[in-house]
Amino acid sequence: MKTVQHDLFDKPYPGRTLIVGMTPSRSHYVQVYWIMGRSVNSRNRGFEIDGWSVKNKAFDPAQMEDPSLIIYYPIRHWENVHIVSNGDWIVYT
Numbered sequence: 001m002k003t004v005q006h007d008l009f010d011k012p013y014p015g016r017t018l019i020v021g022m023t024p025s026r027s028h029y030v031q032v033y034w035i036m037g038r039s040v041n042s043r044n045r046g047f048e049i050d051g052w053s054v055k056n057k058a059f060d061p062a063q064m065e066d067p068s069l070i071i072y073y074p075i076r077h078w079e080n081v082h083i084v085s086n087g088d089w090i091v092y093t
Contacts (some may be wrong), residue, residue: 016074018084033075033084041065052077 019032035056037043044064048057054075058064064071069087076083 016086031075031082031084035074037070042070045070047074 016035017033019030021030022028023030033054035045037045041064044059045056046059048055050073053073055073056071058067058071072085072087074085076085
């Protein structure tokens, strides 16, 4: 039988993963998000906290080939909502 562990950790490239749940006491929601890259360019990044949001950041900016597809906000906090995306987003008002 397949397990969540098999689906997430036993593959060579699980890609982007989002896990949403609650603490054991059910008092808080929890979000876990990670990314993996296939190319050297996309592996040259980590996360940087920007207020209530999270932005991708180059570990070594000198090695960054094309930041347009690599550097973005995967997690944004807007009003009372967390938004998780795999690229740029625009808020229309």
